Amino acid sequence: QKEVEQNSGPLSVPEGAIASLNCTYSDRVSQSFFWYRQYSGKSPELIMSIYSNGDKEDGRFTAQLNKASQYVSLLIRDSQPSDSATYLCAVNIASGTYKYIFGTGTRLKVLA
Amino acid sequence: KAGVTQTPRYLIKTRGQQVTLSCSPISGHRSVSWYQQTPGQGLQFLFEYFSETQRNKGNFPGRFSGRQFSNSRSEMNVSTLELGDSALYLCASSLRGSGYEQYFGPGTRLTVT
Numbered sequence: 001q002k003e004v005e006q007n008s009g010p011l012s013v014p015e016g017a018i019a020s021l022n023c024t025y026s027d028r029v030s031q032s033f034f035w036y037r038q039y040s041g042k043s044p045e046l047i048m049s050i051y052s053n054g055d056k057e058d059g060r061f062t063a064q065l066n067k068a069s070q071y072v073s074l075l076i077r078d079s080q081p082s083d084s085a086t087y088l089c090a091v092n093i094a095s096g097t098y099k100y101i102f103g104t105g106t107r108l109k110v111l112a
Numbered sequence: 113k114a115g116v117t118q119t120p121r122y123l124i125k126t127r128g129q130q131v132t133l134s135c136s137p138i139s140g141h142r143s144v145s146w147y148q149q150t151p152g153q154g155l156q157f158l159f160e161y162f163s164e165t166q167r168n169k170g171n172f173p174g175r176f177s178g179r180q181f182s183n184s185r186s187e188m189n190v191s192t193l194e195l196g197d198s199a200l201y202l203c204a205s206s207l208r209g210s211g212y213e214q215y216f217g218p219g220t221r222l223t224v225t
Contacts, residue, residue, distance in 0.1 A: 032211050043202055043216040044155070088155065092211045099168050100145065100210045102155040 003027060004091050006103035014111050019076040021106050023089030026070070032092035033065055033072045038105065039085045047087075048074065079110045114139065116205050116217035124223045130191040133220045137184050137205030143167075144186040145210050146178060149200040149219070160210045161186055168210060190222075198224045 005024050013019045021035075032051055036044035050056045050063040050072065062075040072091075076083055086105040093101050117136045125131050137144050145168075146158040157170040161180035180186040184205075190197055200221050204214035 034213065036216075043200075043219045046213055046215060049213050099157050099160075099170065100214065101157070102147075104154040 002103075003093060003101045004089055004103040006087075006089050006106045008104060009107040010109050011106055012109045012111055013079050015079060015081060017079050019079045019083065019108055019110070021074040021076075021087050021089075021108065022071060023073065023091075023103055024071045025089075025091045025093075025101075027091070027093045028067075028070065030067075030091045030093055033063070034090040034092075035061075035063060035072075035074045036088040036090060036102075037083075037085045038088055044088055076108075079108075081110045081112045084108055084110045116203060116215055118201075118203050118217040118220050120220060121218065122221045122223075124225060125193050126225055127193055127195060129193050130189065131193060131222060133188045133190075133201055133203075133222075135186045135188070135203030135205075135217055137186070137203075138207075138215060141205040141207050141215075142184055143206040143209045143214075144180055144184065145204045145206070145214060146186070146188050147202045147204065148172070149202055150198075155202070158188070162209055193224045195224050198222060 035047045038044045048063040050065045056063045060077045064073045088105045089103040143162045145160040149155045160168040164180045175191045178188045200219045202219045204216045206214045
């Protein structure tokens with residue numbers, strides 16, 4: 001089992017809809033969770049961080065964390081074509097030495 | 113505040129050569145992490161430096177090494193290049209370390225021929 005798993009997609013949503021991106025992780029003691037957006041040919045850009053169970057909202061983005069079920073999700077409301085990118089989930093794995101593990105990313109396509 | 117900078121942006125090297133990549137973190141950030149990104153493997157953690165000390169290391173061979181200077185700038189070195197080392201090398205800086213928010217530079221695209 002991979003330490004951080006994401007559906008590779010592509011996930012296609014119409015403009016204005018809610019895009020829901022999911023990520024599961026294997027390490028039960030992980031404490032820090034992050035979502036990055038990466039446009040083709042560019043480097044990852046931090047969107048959200050979340051550290052405790054529940055929801056965290058920032059503009060059109062909401063991160064949701066459920067440590068008991070070991071998943072973290074990202075909701076994008078009112079999706080825009082400019083949101084079309086690959087979304088990377090990252091988890092700070094605390095077993096042994098701390099390290100940052102990325103999922104392989106979900107490609108999102110927002111259709112105009 | 114200026115972002116993370118990486119030099120050079122593009123490199124072409126021959127198998128067997130060595131290469132040094134440079135990263136300047138955001139001002140005030142003491143943690144610098146390095147990652148390799150390839151289409152097949154995604155983003156893989158190489159190592160993290162914090163206040164000139166290597167704090168974490170990923171599962172890469174000893175050909176990959178790094179260091180950090182007192183001004184927090186970091187360099188990564190790859191010796192005896194192999195074709196499989198062709199990748200985008202990304203550096204990320206963090207105020208508090210790799211357990212917290214990281215901010216990526218634009219990357220160095222390395223091609224080994």
